[in-house]
Amino acid sequence: MSPHFATALPGPRAWLRARPQLQGSLVAPAGARHRLPHRRGGLHVVLYHDVAGRYERNLLAHLDALLDRGRFLSWPEALIALAGPAPLEVPTFSVTFDDGHKEWAQSVLQLLQERNLPATFFVTTDKVVTGDSQTQLTWADCAALVAAGMRIGSHSVTHRRLIELSDAEARSEVVASKDELEQRLGICVEDFSIPYGLPGSDFGERELGLIADAGYLSSVTALPGRNLAGQSRYQVRRCGLNPAWPLTAVKQRVHE
Numbered sequence: 615m616s617p618h619f620a621t622a623l624p625g626p627r628a629w630l631r632a633r634p635q636l637q638g639s640l641v642a643p644a645g646a647r648h649r650l651p652h653r654r655g656g657l658h659v660v661l662y663h664d665v666a667g668r669y670e671r672n673l674l675a676h677l678d679a680l681l682d683r684g685r686f687l688s689w690p691e692a693l694i695a696l697a698g699p700a701p702l703e704v705p706t707f708s709v710t711f712d713d714g715h716k717e718w719a720q721s722v723l724q725l726l727q728e729r730n731l732p733a734t735f736f737v738t739t740d741k742v743v744t745g746d747s748q749t750q751l752t753w754a755d756c757a758a759l760v761a762a763g764m765r766i767g768s769h770s771v772t773h774r775r776l777i778e779l780s781d782a783e784a785r786s787e788v789v790a791s792k793d794e795l796e797q798r799l800g801i802c803v804e805d806f807s808i809p810y811g812l813p814g815s816d817f818g819e820r821e822l823g824l825i826a827d828a829g830y831l832s833s834v835t836a837l838p839g840r841n842l843a844g845q846s847r848y849q850v851r852r853c854g855l856n857p858a859w860p861l862t863a864v865k866q867r868v869h870e
């Protein structure tokens with residue numbers, strides 16, 4: 615594991631993310647004014663990280679509520695929908711997970727399979743361990759996700775904020791993570807999740823150029839909102855959720 619992880623998640627966003635029930639209770643009141651998507655078209659991409667055991671069934675409750683409102687697309691289907699030319703006439707959804715968590719292989723995969731849902735897992739390669747581990751995501755876990763038909767993307771090597779790195783360092787984060795995933799898993803890695811994911815503070819034109827030059831076909835952000843046909847595939851919006859949240863908090867992020 616990289617020494618960068620000790621300092622990679624500073625700031626209020628990370629503090630609140632580590633207290634998901636508090637975060638959910640803060641987000642929920644604004645959600646009460648909203649309805650889940652039901653009529654307006656668009657692609658809503660949801661983003662989770664870890665899924666603690668006590669929140670597994672709550673994650674399913676989130677996904678069931680969205681399933682009630684529209685279809686879930688695999689990532690290739692989502693990119694075709696975004697490419698247009700037909701407008702997205704109904705709400706559609708796609709689910710993604712970021713960073714690299716043991717629960718992905720221990721429980722999340724099984725939950726997704728219960729509902730026959732495709733998902734994309736964006737892996738920070740330095741977080742993955744070689745050999746066995748009961749607590750950390752291993753390369754065998756990643757291979758199991760691939761074998762189950764899940765999509766794997768890159769989430770950089772060390773999860774540093776790309777915009778703060780030199781050209782050579784930023785390029786290495788984007789390229790070396792892709793290379794390692796491809797070599798270890800025997801797959802093509804075509805999708806990148808930008809660490810922290812907000813335009814201006816976390817990425818800009820240079821980073822988007824590096825991602826495209828490395829051969830990625832899409833990149834996802836942490837900018838909330840729905841995606842429409844015809845927009846850029848390199849700045850896909852995602853709604854960050856936590857499995858600990860009540861449904862009213864989900865509606866604050868994913869709504870009509």
Ligand SMILES: [Zn+2]
Binds near residue numbers: 712713769773809810
């Ligand atoms: Zn991340």
